[in-house]
Amino acid sequence: MTASQDRAPVDVSLGLFDQDLLAACISCGFCLPACPTYQLTLDERSSPRGRITLMRAVDSGRLPADDPTVLEQSSYCLGCRACEPVCPAGVQYGALLEQWRDLTWSGARTPPVAAALRAGMRMTPALAAAGRVRGAARTTGRARGDGVQLMLGCVERSLFPGVSQAVTRLLPGIEVPSGQGCCGALHAHSGGSTEGHHLAERLGEALPGTILTTAGGCAAHLVNVLGRDRVHELSEHLVDVWSASEAPALTDVRVGGRRARVALQDSCHLRNGLGTSAQPRDLVARVADYVELPSAGACCGGAGTYSLLRPDDAAAVVAPKLDEVESLDLDYLVVVNPVCQRQLVTALRRRGSRVRVVHLAELLALALPT
Amino acid sequence: MSTSVVRGVGLTPEILDRLREIVGAEHVLTTDGDVEPFSRDATPLFRARPDAVVLPATTAEVADVLRLATETGTPVVPRGGGSNLAAGTVAERGGIVLVLTRMTVVQEVSADELLAVVQAGVTTSTLADAASARGLLYPPDPGSRTVSTVGGNVATCAGGLRGLKYGVTRNYVLGLEVVLPTGEVIRTGGRLWKDVAGYDLTRLLTGSEGTLGVITEVTVGLLPMPETSRTGIAYFDSLADAGRAVTAIIAGGTLPATLEFLDRACIGAVEDFAHLGLDRDAGALLLFGDDGSPRDVVESLDRMAAACTANGARGIELATDVAGSEDLLAARRCSLPALSRLAPVTMLEDVTVPRPQIARMVDDIEEIARRHDVVCATFGHAGDGNLHPTIVFDADDHDARRRAEAAFDEVFGRAIALGGTITGEHGVGAAKLPWLAQRLGADQLALLRRVKAAFDPAGILNPGKLGS
Numbered sequence: 001m002t003a004s005q006d007r008a009p010v011d012v013s014l015g016l017f018d019q020d021l022l023a024a025c026i027s028c029g030f031c032l033p034a035c036p037t038y039q040l041t042l043d044e045r046s047s048p049r050g051r052i053t054l055m056r057a058v059d060s061g062r063l064p065a066d067d068p069t070v071l072e073q074s075s076y077c078l079g080c081r082a083c084e085p086v087c088p089a090g091v092q093y094g095a096l097l098e099q100w101r102d103l104t105w106s107g108a109r110t111p112p113v114a115a116a117l118r119a120g121m122r123m124t125p126a127l128a129a130a131g132r133v134r135g136a137a138r139t140t141g142r143a144r145g146d147g148v149q150l151m152l153g154c155v156e157r158s159l160f161p162g163v164s165q166a167v168t169r170l171l172p173g174i175e176v177p178s179g180q181g182c183c184g185a186l187h188a189h190s191g192g193s194t195e196g197h198h199l200a201e202r203l204g205e206a207l208p209g210t211i212l213t214t215a216g217g218c219a220a221h222l223v224n225v226l227g228r229d230r231v232h233e234l235s236e237h238l239v240d241v242w243s244a245s246e247a248p249a250l251t252d253v254r255v256g257g258r259r260a261r262v263a264l265q266d267s268c269h270l271r272n273g274l275g276t277s278a279q280p281r282d283l284v285a286r287v288a289d290y291v292e293l294p295s296a297g298a299c300c301g302g303a304g305t306y307s308l309l310r311p312d313d314a315a316a317v318v319a320p321k322l323d324e325v326e327s328l329d330l331d332y333l334v335v336v337n338p339v340c341q342r343q344l345v346t347a348l349r350r351r352g353s354r355v356r357v358v359h360l361a362e363l364l365a366l367a368l369p370t
Numbered sequence: 371m372s373t374s375v376v377r378g379v380g381l382t383p384e385i386l387d388r389l390r391e392i393v394g395a396e397h398v399l400t401t402d403g404d405v406e407p408f409s410r411d412a413t414p415l416f417r418a419r420p421d422a423v424v425l426p427a428t429t430a431e432v433a434d435v436l437r438l439a440t441e442t443g444t445p446v447v448p449r450g451g452g453s454n455l456a457a458g459t460v461a462e463r464g465g466i467v468l469v470l471t472r473m474t475v476v477q478e479v480s481a482d483e484l485l486a487v488v489q490a491g492v493t494t495s496t497l498a499d500a501a502s503a504r505g506l507l508y509p510p511d512p513g514s515r516t517v518s519t520v521g522g523n524v525a526t527c528a529g530g531l532r533g534l535k536y537g538v539t540r541n542y543v544l545g546l547e548v549v550l551p552t553g554e555v556i557r558t559g560g561r562l563w564k565d566v567a568g569y570d571l572t573r574l575l576t577g578s579e580g581t582l583g584v585i586t587e588v589t590v591g592l593l594p595m596p597e598t599s600r601t602g603i604a605y606f607d608s609l610a611d612a613g614r615a616v617t618a619i620i621a622g623g624t625l626p627a628t629l630e631f632l633d634r635a636c637i638g639a640v641e642d643f644a645h646l647g648l649d650r651d652a653g654a655l656l657l658f659g660d661d662g663s664p665r666d667v668v669e670s671l672d673r674m675a676a677a678c679t680a681n682g683a684r685g686i687e688l689a690t691d692v693a694g695s696e697d698l699l700a701a702r703r704c705s706l707p708a709l710s711r712l713a714p715v716t717m718l719e720d721v722t723v724p725r726p727q728i729a730r731m732v733d734d735i736e737e738i739a740r741r742h743d744v745v746c747a748t749f750g751h752a753g754d755g756n757l758h759p760t761i762v763f764d765a766d767d768h769d770a771r772r773r774a775e776a777a778f779d780e781v782f783g784r785a786i787a788l789g790g791t792i793t794g795e796h797g798v799g800a801a802k803l804p805w806l807a808q809r810l811g812a813d814q815l816a817l818l819r820r821v822k823a824a825f826d827p828a829g830i831l832n833p834g835k836l837g838s
Contacts, residue, residue: 030517068403088704089707
């Protein structure tokens with residue numbers, strides 16, 4: 001092994017990444033403090049800047065795509081995109097990560113759990129059946145036009161059927177078209193960006209109007225593929241429609257005779273990808289005493305398939321957040337994404353916490369007059 | 371003894387084994403993938419593969435690594451947050467990149483003694499926050515403060531936005547714990563503002579760019595936190611106009627905490643990122659601010675606003691509160707990375723001239739850029755004459771790169787001719803070494819080499835940079 005000096009490295013690209021996206025990073029390192037895995041390790045390899053340096057090495061052929069560090073770091077990244085809003089150079093890290101995972105999680109290198117989930121979420125009839133069995137909102141038949149149409153999601157339908165139920169109570173008469181499958185966010189984030197793109201387009205055909213989603217992660221992916229005009233995340237939609245027309249008379253959510261104390265966990269892709277963070281806070285504050293969780297904007301470790309693929313790392317990411325939640329004397333912790341809901345329900349239960357984790361829709365439904 | 375012969379030619383298995391014994395196997399990185407992220411810092415166009423990356427946790431481990439390196443003639447390049455802009459942490463001769471980011475303990479913040487003691491890997495922001503929590507101010511605030519480490523700040527004598535009123539890192543370093551390349555651990559200075567026992571090694575090591583010793587712990591002086599601070603913006607038709615306003619402000623008896631300027635291209639790039647509603651049509655923006663008692667701050671800002679108006683300001687806006695001021699300063703700190711939106715390669719320089727020469731230097735930079743047909747944006751610390759002309763171009767445009775280098779060569783020469791220097795705060799590193807002789811002269815350069823040899827007889831520390 002000899003020391004190589006490369007004062008004028010003219011990398012010849014193999015065309016594995018979008019060159020404009022890759023060139024945007026100037027390695028200033030302003031992203032380091034925002035990155036959860038860098039904060040845990042203080043290791044350049046586990047930082048957005050370090051990962052982009054690795055991507056560049058792969059793109060120029062200096063490192064093979066199956067280099068062990070390349071594989072490990074593309075997997076260890078949460079994909080939370082917290083590096084994007086703090087990047088003065090405007091690097092689109094999320095898009096780069098999708099391209100990276102297409103390379104590192106392809107074929108036999110795909111983690112089995114990710115492969116299984118990608119296959120499962122492809123099966124629209126099975127998703128529909130699971131949703132029916134679990135009691136998610138009933139579909140209203142084929143899409144009728146181009147109004148607002150509720151998307152049921154793939155994970156949420158089975159795991160948290162009460163969420164879509166709650167939306168139908170908050171927005172009576174909302175259309176819930178049948179025949180909807182997965183939006184493909186899960187695929188795009190785990191090595192199948194082409195399929196993720198196709199699934200989003202297919203969902204856009206099943207829901208030809210404005211797609212209303214209760215999941216921040218799905219919203220960001222759908223916006224990527226279908227455009228901002230076609231997608232409304234629930235909190236955005238409620239703030240919009242309730243200021244334009246008559247909002248339902250909401251009461252206070254009360255616990256033990258007083259107004260409930262409620263904090264929010266942001267959805268990373270909703271906050272970092274779409275820049276939406278004020279609306280869910282606004283809505284919570286309408287029905288309860290809003291308490292800002294200091295780490296609200298930091299990833300909970302759910303991160304798509306992350307908590308299934310890397311449970312120990314997911315636990316390390318969420319641990320400091322659990323301490324915060326416990327110290328704030330909360331009644332509810334509100335989420336706006338089903339993966340966060342699963343991660344936080346599980347983690348707080350394991351800890352024996354009395355704080356209840358609910359989706360924003362569920363909290364607001366509690367405030368509807370009975 | 372020559373220091374130029376040291377060159378990492380791969381580390382033997384024996385050396386690697388001993389490194390693993392010292393810091394633990396998981397803190398010695400050697401594979402292509404593992405060392406790649408440490409092959410560069412924030413300097414464009416410089417990259418070199420280290421033979422190994424070593425991440426020590428204690429001063430004793432640093433000492434053992436350096437003793438081994440001297441014994442075996444292995445180059446060692448110390449590294450903190452990796453935000454260096456002069457390729458100071460690039461291992462151009464291979465060997466070991468010694469990363470100090472695991473040494474993150476804030477050991478003490480003393481309100482009684484107005485000082486703090488931190489390990490080298492603590493970030494500048496963490497130190498500033500720890501001081502602030504006790505009502506104290508750590509004034510040096512380099513743009514990279516959230517990333518850069520205190521050890522790295524001392525090694526480069528980092529500057530920042532408060533240089534005019536408060537000085538730079540060297541004005542706050544009271545004492546250092548340093549590991550010499552030969553393995554001895556020494557403590558220079560201490561907790562005293564007055565201490566003249568011996569040569570001022572603390573100051574010599576401050577700005578030594580990792581060529582004389584590895585800084586492992588830093589004692590810094592702190593100030594009482596000013597009661598309040600406030601910032602305003604004045605727009606001008608040209609950067610030279612803003613430069614004249616700066617001269618007028620200081621001639622008028624005001625020594626402000628902040629005097630920063632941005633030219634039109636910088637305003638646009640910063641506005642694209644920060645969305646503060648800056649006037650993109652202005653030719654230049656002067657960010658001025660001060661801190662102190664509420665009354666003093668109001669008076670100071672009024673005086674500065676009046677000086678700007680008298681010197682042709684086309685518009686003035688005052689931040690209404692501290693939060694607004696912080697937003698403006700935060701946006702200014704992002705100027706460099708924000709400029710990278712203009713083109714993929716962002717070559718940033720750091721010339722500094724005596725304050726009365728600012729307007730002239732700015733005019734000269736624009737003239738030189740025009741003549742060499744390069745896209746150049748300039749921002750900088752107007753109060754201390756420190757300018758950051760930045761040339762942007764596409765990575766594969768080799769001709770643009772050659773023109774950029776030719777333009778900077780002239781800019782350096784011009785700065786020196788005006789009584790200035792080739793680098794105010796970023797350091798010499800590998801990037802500016804070719805111009806060092808022009809700045810220092812042969813006799814001083816020879817003295818630097820003798821100093822280097824006294825500290826580092828085997829020439830292992832950051833070889834090929836300062837003093838080599």
